[in-house]
Structure formats: C-alpha cells, structure tokens
C-alpha cells in the first residue's frame with residue numbers, strides 16, 4: 241500500500257516519495273486578488289486542501305505555502321479602474337478570499353506570501369538569469385527570459401520549441417498568453433505610464449516583476465530550491481508553471497518540483513464560466529441560492545479532481561440534500577465516540593491512495609451510515625476520522 245499521485249510532469253501515476261522523510265513541502269498557486277474568486281478558482285483551493293489533509297492523515301508533516309498575487313497586469317488595471325491605490329484595492333479582495341476559505345472549511349496554509357513582499361528575492365533571481373545568459377535586457381529596461389536558451393523548455397506542458405512558428409519568435413510583455421503565442425516572456429517590466437504609481441526602484445531599474453517570476457521567488461524562498469508538490473488548476477500549466485520551472489531550474493540547476501498536480505476545469509452548464517454568458521458563480525451566489533459552501537465541497541468529491549466537472553444548479557441542489565442527510569445521520573449517532581472501524585479505514589486509505597479517489601472514499605460514508613452491524617459510537621469515530629480529510633466540519637456539529 242502506497243500513495244500514488246498523478247504527476248503532470250511524467251504524465252503518470254507515481255508512488256509518492258517525499259524528498260525528506262515524512263516531510264512534505266507543498267506550494268499552491270493562490271489567487272490574483274483583483275476580484276472575487278469564482279467557483280472554478282475555488283475548486284483549485286479545495287483540491288489543494290484535500291491533498292494536504294490526506295498527506296497529513298497519512299502521517300506527513302506538511303509545510304503548505306500559498307502565494308497571493310497582489311501585483312500583476314490585472315490588479316494594476318482594475319485598481320486604476322476603481323481609482324484606488326494598489327494596496328487598498330488588493331487588501332479588499334484578500335480579505336474576501338480568506339472569508340471564502342473559512343466558509344469552505346479550508347485549513348489555512350502555513351504561510352501566505354504576498355508578491356509585493358518578495359521583490360528583492362525576484363530581483364535576485366532575475367540577476368542570476370541575466371548573469372547565466374538565460375535572460376536579456378531590452379532597450380526600454382525590461383528583462384526577458386530567452387526560452388530558446390533553456391533546452392528543457394516545454395517539458396511540463398509537452399510543448400516543443402521546434403513547433404514554434406518562425407514568425408512567432410519575439411517577446412511578450414503580457415502576463416498571460418497561450419501556447420500558440422509562446423515567446424520570450426517578461427521577468428521584469430520597465431515602468432511605463434500605464435503602471436501609474438506602481439513601481440519599485442531596484443538594481444534592474446524602475447519597474448515591476450512579471451507574474452511568473454513571483455511564484456518562483458516565493459516558493460523557493462519558503463520551501464527551498466527543490467520541493468515536493470506544486471498544485472494549481474490545469475490552466476496554470478502553460479504558460480505559468482512551464483515558466484516557473486524554466487526560471488527556477490535555470491537559476492539553480494536543480495529539479496524545482498518533484499510532483500506537479502493539477503485539478504481540471506469546472507464548467508457551468510457545459511460551458512466555460514463567463515460573466516457575459518450569465519453562468520458565473522461566486523460562493524456568495526451559491527449561499528444566496530440556499531447552498532451551503534460545504535455542499536459545493538461534497539459535490540466536488542463525487543468526481544476525481546483530475547476530471548472536468550459540469551456544475552448545474554440541479555446537481556448542486558442534490559449535493560445540498562446529501563450534505564443535510566450526512567449531518568442528520570451523524571447527529572442521530574448520539575454523543576458517544578467509539579473506535580475507528582479497521583475495515584472501513586483500510587478501504588478508505590486504499591481509495592485515497594489511488595490518486596485521491598474521493599468519489600469511492602465518499603461512498604463509504606453512506607455505507608457506514610446504513611450499516612446495521614456497526615455500533616453508533618464506532619460509526620461516529622470512523623466518520624470523524626474520514627472527516628479529517630473530507631473537511632465537512634463534523635467535529636464542529
């Protein structure tokens with residue numbers, strides 16, 4: 241019996257072996273705080289939380305770091321639209337983000353790193369990249385990463401530099417772009433008028449960091465040059481995580497992250513969520529429709545994190561009913577707490593060890609509630625044990 245996790249890097253389910261015995265360094269790409277998180281974003285944080293809970297359940301000490309991107313193209317643009325300073329603007333959404341985490345019973349990360357607090361670390365990395373010839377300065381004072389200098393560029397997303405169209409060779413200042421537009425990307429963006437009062441005076445000149453270098457600097461500062469697991473949504477694979485690997489490994493010459501784990505997209509009514517389609521939901525929207533945030537959590541567990549899910553109001557209402565059934569069933573077990581049932585625990589571990597098969601693990605909850613042979617006190621102990629991973633907050637009932 242061993243924990244197996246799907247690694248995006250190898251495209252295989254691999255046995256999990258931590259770098260240090262019983263210790264795990266875990267980094268989750270956190271929010272860019274320019275608006276409320278939508279339920280697709282929240283899927284990524286629930287996935288990271290479930291993974292962390294299961295690693296702890298399996299006996300690992302986990303150091304969990306999550307970044308908060310409080311300076312990038314979007315935060316600058318939106319703060320200007322609202323006529324607010326960057327700090328005032330992002331503070332509001334940071335607070336909203338933490339409220340969502342609480343409502344979802346997500347265990348706090350050990351460390352939250354704000355990008356604006358790590359500018360020196362970013363500058364240091366960029367200086368090393370220039371020194372080693374992986375990055376170059378342009379006439380406006382910006383610094384770009386030269387993707388053709390990195391022989392391994394593309395290894396995470398399966399992107400082949402040879403496929404790059406000749407006319408695509410160039411430079412991109414934007415933080416976000418797609419594979420079709422893979423080009424040298426900005427590590428440091430020289431100040432221009434559009435940035436307003438957002439800039440830092442550094443040895444690289446007056447400007448601000450690109451989005452990708454932020455995560456390399458923060459993760460390596462807190463977890464070391466090589467660490468165990470990096471998580472995020474599939475939309476982060478390219479370019480963000482590809483670029484994180486390129487920057488970090490070209491600086492250190494070491495493997496940056498051993499296991500890359502990504503949760504799939506959440507669709508709404510079969511479509512990508514968008515405000516213009518009217519299928520855009522935040523946690524507040526669900527609450528207003530009478531849905532407990534934990535029902536959203538439960539609903540996500542009915543599919544594997546690595547498969548696409550389709551959110552509809554009908555299915556989430558079904559999950560709400562299921563959550564209420566679970567709570568009622570749990571309360572009906574009474575006050576006493578017995579011992580954890582070994583057979584159920586063995587099955588729970590077997591399912592979760594198989595790349596976190598929450599759907600099968602969750603089915604045990606209903607089996608336990610229906611079981612006529614197990615005593616109420618042992619049922620309760622077993623459910624509470626599993627809830628360390630599920631996080632439905634049964635211990636608070």
Ligand SMILES: [Zn+2]
Pocket residue numbers: 268269270307455480
């Ligand atoms: Zn990131």
